[in-house]
Amino acid sequence: MxxxxxxxxxxxxxxxxxxxxEQEPEVRRxxxxxxxKGFTIEAAMLEAARCIECKDPTCIExxxxxxxxxxxxxxxxxxxxxxxxxxxxxxNILPAICGRVCPQEKQCEAVCKVGKKNxxxxxxxxxxxxxxxxxxxxLTQEPVVAPPTGFKVAVVGSGPAGLTGAFELAxxxxxxxxxxxxxxxxxxxxxxxxxxxxxxxxxxxxxSYLQRMGVEIICNSLVGQTITIDELLEExxxxxxxxxxxxxxxxxxxxxxxxxxxxxxANEYLTRVNLMRADRFPESATxxxxxxxxxxxxxxxxxxxxxxxxxRMGPExxxxxxxxxxxxxxxxxxxxxxxxxxxxxxxxxxxxxxxxGDDNGYVKQIEIQEMALGEPDxxxxxxxxxxxxxxxxxxxxxxVLALGFGVNPLITQTTPDIKxxxxxxxxxxxxxxxxxxxxxxxxxxxxTGGATVILAMGQARTxxxxxxxxxxxxxxxxxxxPLATAATY
Amino acid sequence: MHRILEKKIVAPMTAMMMVEAPRVARKAQPGQFVIVxxxxxxxxxxxxxxxxxxxAGTLRLIIQGIGYSTKQMVALKAGDAFLDVVGPLxxxxxxxxxxxxxxxxxxxGAGAVLPNAIQAVSEGRRTIGVIGARSKDLVLVEADMxxxxxxxxxxxxxxxxxxxxxxTHALEIILQKEKVGAILAVGPVPMMRxxxxxxxxxxxxxxxxxxxxxxxxxxxxxxCRVSVGGETKFACVDGPDFDAHIVDYDLLVSRQxxxxxxxxxxxxxxCRLMPQIAEMA
Ligand SMILES: Cc1cc2nc3c(=O)[nH]c(=O)nc-3n(C[C@H](O)[C@H](O)[C@H](O)COP(=O)(O)OP(=O)(O)OC[C@H]3O[C@@H](n4cnc5c(N)ncnc54)[C@H](O)[C@@H]3O)c2cc1C
Ligand SMILES: Cc1cc2nc3c(=O)[nH]c(=O)nc-3n(C[C@H](O)[C@H](O)[C@H](O)COP(=O)(O)OP(=O)(O)OC[C@H]3O[C@@H](n4cnc5c(N)ncnc54)[C@H](O)[C@@H]3O)c2cc1C
Ligand code: SF4
Ligand code: SF4
Ligand code: FES
Numbered sequence: 001m002x003x004x005x006x007x008x009x010x011x012x013x014x015x016x017x018x019x020x021x022e023q024e025p026e027v028r029r030x031x032x033x034x035x036x037k038g039f040t041i042e043a044a045m046l047e048a049a050r051c052i053e054c055k056d057p058t059c060i061e062x063x064x065x066x067x068x069x070x071x072x073x074x075x076x077x078x079x080x081x082x083x084x085x086x087x088x089x090x091x092n093i094l095p096a097i098c099g100r101v102c103p104q105e106k107q108c109e110a111v112c113k114v115g116k117k118n119x120x121x122x123x124x125x126x127x128x129x130x131x132x133x134x135x136x137x138x139l140t141q142e143p144v145v146a147p148p149t150g151f152k153v154a155v156v157g158s159g160p161a162g163l164t165g166a167f168e169l170a171x172x173x174x175x176x177x178x179x180x181x182x183x184x185x186x187x188x189x190x191x192x193x194x195x196x197x198x199x200x201x202x203x204x205x206x207x208s209y210l211q212r213m214g215v216e217i218i219c220n221s222l223v224g225q226t227i228t229i230d231e232l233l234e235e236x237x238x239x240x241x242x243x244x245x246x247x248x249x250x251x252x253x254x255x256x257x258x259x260x261x262x263x264x265x266a267n268e269y270l271t272r273v274n275l276m277r278a279d280r281f282p283e284s285a286t287x288x289x290x291x292x293x294x295x296x297x298x299x300x301x302x303x304x305x306x307x308x309x310x311x312r313m314g315p316e317x318x319x320x321x322x323x324x325x326x327x328x329x330x331x332x333x334x335x336x337x338x339x340x341x342x343x344x345x346x347x348x349x350x351x352x353x354x355x356x357g358d359d360n361g362y363v364k365q366i367e368i369q370e371m372a373l374g375e376p377d378x379x380x381x382x383x384x385x386x387x388x389x390x391x392x393x394x395x396x397x398x399x400v401l402a403l404g405f406g407v408n409p410l411i412t413q414t415t416p417d418i419k420x421x422x423x424x425x426x427x428x429x430x431x432x433x434x435x436x437x438x439x440x441x442x443x444x445x446x447x448t449g450g451a452t453v454i455l456a457m458g459q460a461r462t463x464x465x466x467x468x469x470x471x472x473x474x475x476x477x478x479x480x481x482p483l484a485t486a487a488t489y
Numbered sequence: 490m491h492r493i494l495e496k497k498i499v500a501p502m503t504a505m506m507m508v509e510a511p512r513v514a515r516k517a518q519p520g521q522f523v524i525v526x527x528x529x530x531x532x533x534x535x536x537x538x539x540x541x542x543x544x545a546g547t548l549r550l551i552i553q554g555i556g557y558s559t560k561q562m563v564a565l566k567a568g569d570a571f572l573d574v575v576g577p578l579x580x581x582x583x584x585x586x587x588x589x590x591x592x593x594x595x596x597x598g599a600g601a602v603l604p605n606a607i608q609a610v611s612e613g614r615r616t617i618g619v620i621g622a623r624s625k626d627l628v629l630v631e632a633d634m635x636x637x638x639x640x641x642x643x644x645x646x647x648x649x650x651x652x653x654x655x656x657t658h659a660l661e662i663i664l665q666k667e668k669v670g671a672i673l674a675v676g677p678v679p680m681m682r683x684x685x686x687x688x689x690x691x692x693x694x695x696x697x698x699x700x701x702x703x704x705x706x707x708x709x710x711x712x713c714r715v716s717v718g719g720e721t722k723f724a725c726v727d728g729p730d731f732d733a734h735i736v737d738y739d740l741l742v743s744r745q746x747x748x749x750x751x752x753x754x755x756x757x758x759x760c761r762l763m764p765q766i767a768e769m770a
Contacts (some may be wrong), residue, residue, distance in 0.1 A: 048651075169509055181707050183526060183573040220575035222707055228510050248709040252721065259721065259740055261747040276704070282758040285532035285558055286704075287751035361529070361743030382629035408708050410726065 002041055002079030007049050017119035018047040025341040029311045032279060034196045035338060039129045041079075048076035051121045054113050059123060062111040065091045065458045068121055069108060076126055083132035086141065088127055093167050094160060094457060095097075096135060096202045099128025101193060102454050105333040135205055143213040146173035151471045153236040154179060156223045156411070159187020161244030161444025161456040163206060168464030169242065170213040174471065177238075178215060181222040184275060187246055188445075191275040191432045191452070192267070192302065194309050197335075222409035229418070229440060239475065240439045240467050243418075243426065244460060247445035249406040253297070257355030260363040262289055266302045266402035273309050291397025293317045295366050296344075297352055298402030299329035304336060306400040307344045318344050319394065323351040323371050323384040349373070349384065353391060355399060405450045415440075420481060425449045427483035432470065433463025436483060439475065441467045490570040491525075494547060500627045502554040504563040505539070505600070511546030513538075513576045519604035520582030520698065520730050523548065524706045526573040527561055534558050535703045535725075537675070538577065539600030539630070540607075548574070550628060551600035557755035564766045576725050578706045579729045585694045588670025590614055591663055592638070593656050593684060595621040595676025599629040601698065602675050606637045619659045621680060625650035657683050669693055674733065678742050685733030699724045699741060702748070716740050721767035 007015075020036040020043075022028070028035050038049065046459045051073040060068040067088050075084035088095040102108075104124035112120035127485040134140055151174045155166045158180040170176045184190055186203045211217065221227060224247070250265035269288065272278040277288035290313035296306045299322035310318045320339070322329055325348045329336060340346065349371040362384040370390035372384035383422055419427045419436035420487055426442045433441040443463040444456035495507040505537035513523055522537045534657040540549035554563035562571075582605055584590065590609045592602035599620045609616045618638035622628040623646045634641045643651030652658050656674070659662065663669065674684040674693040681697040688695045701713040708726035715724050716737035759766060 181575070182705065183575070220573050221512065222575060222578065225577060226516060226575070246705075250709070250711045252711065252714075254721075259716060259744065261744060265711040268704055268712040271704055271710055277530075280530075281751065282557070282755045284530045285527075285755065287748050288756070289747065289751070361740075361746070410708060 002081075004078045006043065006452055009052070011395070012049060012052060013118070015046055015050050016364060017122055018043040020125055028196065029342045030314075034199050035196050035268060036125075038132055039125060042075055044081070044126060044129045045079060047122050048073045048126055048482060050106070050114055051077070052114060057106045058111040058113060059121075059402070062108040064107065064452075064454045065461070067091050067108070067127070072130065073121065073123070073126060076130060081130050081133040082137070082139040084130040084137075088130060091126075092454070092457065093164060094206055094453070095127045096131035097160070097189065097198065097206070098454050098457070099124050099126070099131060100198055100202075101332070103332045103452065107454070125243075135202075135432040140205075140209070143171070143209060145171055145213055148175065149173040149471065151175065151239045151465065152177070152237060153240045153471075154232045154236075155242045155243060155244060157181075157187060157244035157246055157444070157446075158185035158207075158217065159244055159246050159456065160189060160443060160453045161446070161460040162187065162242070163210060164457045164460035165242040165244055165441075165443060165464045166210055166215045167213070168461055169468065170210065170215050172468050174468070176215045178210075178217045179221040180217065180219045182275065183219050185217055185219065187244075188248075191271045192305065194270065194274055195306050196308070196309060196312070197305070222410070224414040229411065229415040229437070233439060239471060240441065242467060243411065243435070243440060243442035243446055244444045244456070245408065245411060245446045247405040247407045247448070247450040249408045250401070251403045251406060252401060253352065253403060255354050257357055257363065260355055260357040260469055261361050262291065262363040263355060263399040264401065266296075266298070266306045266400050267405075269306055269400045270302075273313075279313060288313070289398055290315060292394045293319075293394075294400065295319045295321060295352075295394065295396040296400045296402060297321050298404075299324065299331060300402060300404070301331050301335055303365075303402035304331045306337050306402050308335075308342060310398070310400070311344065313344050315398075319396070320344055320346045321350045321352060322346070322348055324373065324381065325349060328381045344354060350372045351384065351386070352399075356393070363396060363399055366396050366399055367391050367393055385441050405445070407446055407449060423449055428463070429466070430484055431462075432466025433459065434466055434470065439470070448450065490572065491574045491739075492570045493565055493567050496565065496567045498563075499551070500629055501565070502560070502563055503597075503629065504552050504554070504565075506550050506552070507542075508550055508571060508574065509546060510548050513574060514541040514543050514546045514548055515704050516542045517543075517548070517577045517604075518581035521579045521606050521745070522706075522729060523550075523574050523576030524578060524703065525550075525562075525571045527558060528572050528755045531572065532558050533573075533704055533706070534562070535700070535706060537597060537698070538599035539597070539603055541604075549600070551597045551645035553597050556752050557759050560759065560766050561763070575706065578725060580727070582673060582696060582730050584609075584671045584673060584696060586614070586670070588615075588668045590616045591619060591660065591669050591672045592616065593619040593621065593660065593672065593674040593676070593680075594629070595680040596627075597629070598675030598677075598680075599634065601634055602673055603630060603637065605673055606634065610637055610639070617642070617663055619644070619663075621645075621656035621659075621676065623647065640736070646723070655683060656680055657687050660684065660687060664691070664693075672696070672733075673767060678738055678745070681733060682738040685736065689734040696730045697733040697736060697765045698729045699736065700729070700745070701725075701732055701741060702745060715744075
């Protein structure tokens, strides 16, 4: 069935972009199962055949880690799916994850040449297909690690940055121990991104792969409290530390009434459901209050996740209020589409001004003000300008704030020689990922203040290579390292 | 897994246990807490450190069974284990160093202030302990407190033991007798509030430990937010200790009740699941 066929250029042009079958919106909004079901073999081979194998493949430029896209697509078109997965893994060790969560429409697919006249090749879906095929058919090659170097390194955090860093370091023969604050590894992949977008077995497969490489994962250790960076380096005999602690500090609006019951940060709300399984309460002991009318504030992936998780808890109404327009919303295109199809009620160009509670301290109404777009701001997007007099009250009993994140100061407070910018974002040497503290490297959201899975992975590779070279050079750093936040590279 | 090495019922529906957690024991400081999980379905439950043994790698916890999770915990036996223990969490207590220290504990709070008393006494500071309880059978850690402190007062609401009344009655007596430099009060909110209100006009530095509803305990969720001096703080990382004179107690009480309906539902579930445990109440 996976016999490749030959296409003339004209035939290629005529293949329509294949779409993954999905659970119907009416069905999926009642369950936590994955929404897109993945390509069939036929659809995958057909879709891969749409790639015209450009001489200068711009798609690669669009991918932050430079996946060899045409090469892997050719393998898919030829029916050699496991080889395709291995090709991707040369640069991206988490293709089953990135295929699902990358904002492809802004990256690889945005610059795919087929996309100029037609719809771009579905690179993300094919990446997911290849990786799923390899995993589900038990074709994953067992890890090969270099002979032990004798160096022992600590990775702090087990999100995409930590997992990638651990992989790259373990592969090179270093003894790696991951310290994770929560009781389960995965970082935002597990506690933030819901299971209907990223099934648990995909994350668990990556974690168990690392364990087979000899990586030890110690959960329930909050670095800075359970153990400090200084102790890791000076008392526990670690030769280097890799920080992948993310940007997990939720922002609030500081509006009147914000501490009323029923008002959550998206982190808390999503953690209660994704990590603590409040959807199964009381079998699972952690509750969440998802009322009859839910308001989600924000326009990013976090807001979409909060809205779509809410839908699955069975309320009458889920609103999203976002202060800019749909075109400026930072969420992945697919998440927006899915949220709309599932019945989320979007109110563009709106923002909350205050929250009103009942006599028992629970939120009962939210006041929403309209916005207009003004001059472009620092991000290049047009600034939302409040429109006084346009305020309106909405009855709600749950509010979820998805307003963005900062970097948790726990580690830098206890290790002041790790320099940060004003916002607390850790500064690194862009070439090596080394922080101002010799031997401490950092990658992911902790050096950007909140970005994407694939950027976290890319930086983690750089930092792991930086640490590897530093270790092999006899732990000698270069003086006067230039330091920057990753936002500038 | 964190084994329970020792367990004693010290009052109705209240257990004292020694739990294995060497990494936590090594770093524990007075005023800090842990978050524990019973099993894979378990909620993350914050518990104060009522002591530790760094050499043995154990923690002493005092658990009052008041709901779904804590009742199940109280029913555990020596040899059983907690699935997860993370800590030490929160900032260590920071107390002004002059004059007499008074530590006041109500309920599990009596255990929670013990490490502070031990530390203060070891620094040569005169330390007075006050234990408050509803009645005699609920008085906790009295023997330990007497071993450590220079003086100990016990109050019971019903007068079945010690001074009849509230911890503030004992505090009044102490304040008449000597100059107090700092007060630490840990227990039910009405108790902490009453202590704070009594010492605010007297300008005696007073610290309370805020038991907000928590999830991660790492500063990641903001569920534990409290208002102190008009500013929103996260009790798990900015606290749990705060200045008793500027805490918004009404907000704390209101937020503690956020899940009242769900807690009832969970208890009903427990009654069906494990009637013998639910009965113990
Ligand atoms: C709800 C949500 C949806 C998202 N959706 C997408 C998406 O669709 N596509 C996309 O590309 N990006 C998405 N993102 C962003 C993406 O998840 C992050 O950019 C990415 O996870 C960053 O990876 P990281 O490894 O740097 O940090 P994290 O994933 O945040 O992991 C950090 C880990 O470190 C642990 N940690 C923190 N402090 C300590 C400490 N002191 N000691 C020990 N452990 C510690 C944390 O518990 C956590 O497990 C989303 C983010 C959120 C919140
Ligand atoms: C810093 C801190 C230290 C604490 N120390 C101790 C201690 O040493 N011994 C002890 O017995 N208790 C302690 N508590 C209180 C204990 O955490 C709660 O009694 C427990 O979480 C109740 O859970 P439950 O399922 O048994 O009861 P539930 O019926 O679910 O709740 C009963 C009440 O406990 C509070 N509560 C519920 N869930 C949580 C949660 N996740 N976090 C915090 N409070 C919650 C709520 O106010 C609720 O109304 C402490 C709490 C905090 C925040
Ligand atoms: S990693 Fe992301 S950006 Fe790169 S090719 Fe894959 S889906 Fe595209
Ligand atoms: S740009 Fe598009 S068509 Fe060209 S090689 Fe890349 S995926 Fe294929
Ligand atoms: S418990 Fe989540 S931030 Fe404090």
